Amino acid sequence: MPYPSYMEESIRKVEATRERRLKEELPRIPVGERMPVLKAFHPDFIKACMRELLVGPNKGERTPNELADLLEGNSRIDPDKIDPELNSGVDYDVDVLVIGAGGAGASAALIAQETGADVLLVTKLRLGDANTVGFQGGTQAADRPDDSPALHYLDTMGGARFTNDPKLVEALVKDAPSVIKWLESLGVIWDKKPDGSMAEVALAGECVPRCHCCRDYTGLEVMRVLRDEVKSRDINYVEFAPAIELIMDEKGQVAGAVLVNLETNEPLLVRAKAVVTATGGIGRLHIQGFPTTNHYGATADGLVLAYRVGCPIVDLDTMQYHPTCAAYPLAILGLLVTEKTRGLGAQVLNIDGEQFAHPLEPRDVLAACIIRECKERGKGIATPTGQVGVWLDSPRIDMIHGEGTVAQNLPAMVRQFGRFNIDITKEPMLIYPALHYQNGGIKFSPDGSTPIPGLFACGEVEGGVHGKNRLGGNSTLDLFVFGRRAGRTAAKYAKGVKPGKLTLDHVRQWQRELKEAGLAEVRPISPKLLPDYARQPYDYLADYVTERLQPGQIKVA
């Protein structure tokens, strides 16, 4: 399905302005002047879509309603039914349990094993079915001679309007080059110049090109290498077995987890001296109804697990909406169009083929500008299914860098739009912001530890590194930097810790609190595990059937 004929008219305008736009560069909005457009148009600033949490370590703080529901959710388990088993018959007994096998979890598992720990890696879907496999644009590291970790530090802080934790950012930028090297030593094929030097591209908010790519299959390349390494080293792993609750010991240390076999509902108990959460993001909660770039299992589970053992979460009031995601065709709605596309020279255009924002504004600003262009100025292009979008002018890339550049650098994009008969080397893409990344997350320190002993965190599930807005290419860096650090710290901790008797008292306590706050009856079951996409329009069940269904299947408020 190529573009419908009524859109062709606007595409003609895009073509007509292309020659002139070759030299046209709009000014960037200075940092001090970004607030008005953000406040008016960025989804984070829509007050009605957030509410204060009523229980737990972040009580009184605001977060999107969809996340608040889950953080205040009911446990899936009845501790009284599991407890007798806890201290007699666990299914696994290990030094380090890593929950979530994306890039962060795989890195943590590899390094924890190297540090001498007996490791178990468990995950919700298959190894590597994760946000990591989909990242395209790449990974930042200040390795060019004209770049420096200090500039990387400055860009990262400024991009987030100085809301990040400086110590975390320092760790991030200083570990970056060795992360690139580590991945190469595992066999990752980075884009390079003929002499072997790294070929960095510029993403938004970088003052020097700093982003390392493997064409636009960077995440795929990295994830398949890490997965192969995990298997090659015979690290024990269990797939389709999400964690549904953490286990603690009597000393208040995290000491394991309850997993569930997704297909058979069998519970599996893991005793572990240290637990690393690496469960990734939140996109499948579809906050404010936005489509998402995230994988099927991105449902904020790690936040819920950590919250219930009393671990605070930081910056839960901001989400990242990626400015350029497919708005057409419907089948790929929300598909990420990598920022590298803009890095290579694609401009963002309205229905008249005119620019309205610098294409390399930080993500929050550009997303807000696109929403403004469509919602306030009415200059978006409507699709047959009622979505609206603006153009991302990919053909301009070949005009600047020469024919074949798009095909060579953006093969995934060419293929994905090509499947729907849209040739992005010749036609622009219709795009709109989609829910992309959870900026905040579990509070943690540069060594990967959290305020709760025995609990470690890394990757998208943790917060503080990116403050209230993350720069492109910094998240994938984050997950390797802190994945490795958390793996190492957890393994060392596991060697020294004296575990106590296992208990699920914190779950009992949590349910009591919910009850006292009057929430137990009205909140859903969490963690959510998977989104509810299966259409079930049937209404024929007797009430007693609904009542006797698993609590997780009842939809409440």
Next chain:
Amino acid sequence: MLDIYIMGKRYQVPEGLTIQAAMEYCGYRLIRGCGCRAAFCGACGTVYNFKNDPTLRYALACQKLVEQDMYLTQIPFFPAAKPSYDLEKMEPTGEQILKIYPELLTCFGCNNCTKSCPQDLEVMWYMSDALRGDIKEVAIKSFDCIMCGLCAARCPQGLVPYNIALLCRRLYGRYVTPRSKHLDDRIAEIEEGKFDAEIKELQNMSLEELRQRFDKRKILKE
């Protein structure tokens, strides 16, 4: 509305849905065969044909739109050989690959792998490149492989082309591509603490100073 058949049973679904979305529309809750939903993870490789045309066709369920009279099924991940190895103790040679995957020798060029690839890769060609020990060619030709497993499912000789290609790419990245000197230099500089003072200085600035420094930084254009 279109008629489709899921594991033999007829359903009606609207046009414009992917195979994945169509199954969900019919009430299936997907557990297997669904990952990125964006053609990156390879969880959803699938085969289908049509009511009146038995020829098997191959696709990604997250990308392929349903058509009238399609016969659909879900295939769980296909069992596949994946030996353990230590990249650090290997060499980027054809012998090395044959040592790990000796079954490569039994490929007789039926081309089923290529025909089944939803990424349109020349799988059989890079299997013969692997046989000849041309690791670079395998790395280049197989780079866009999402490891969906369809090639292995269709190989009459039990080869696992996607794992063989992965080993070649890892050897290529590790041993064949030239090293990046500026990367090694930078790692050494960081270890020597070359940037510590400057980062400390930034950390000690007031918010206003830091903001000014940020706004005034030079943005390099290439």
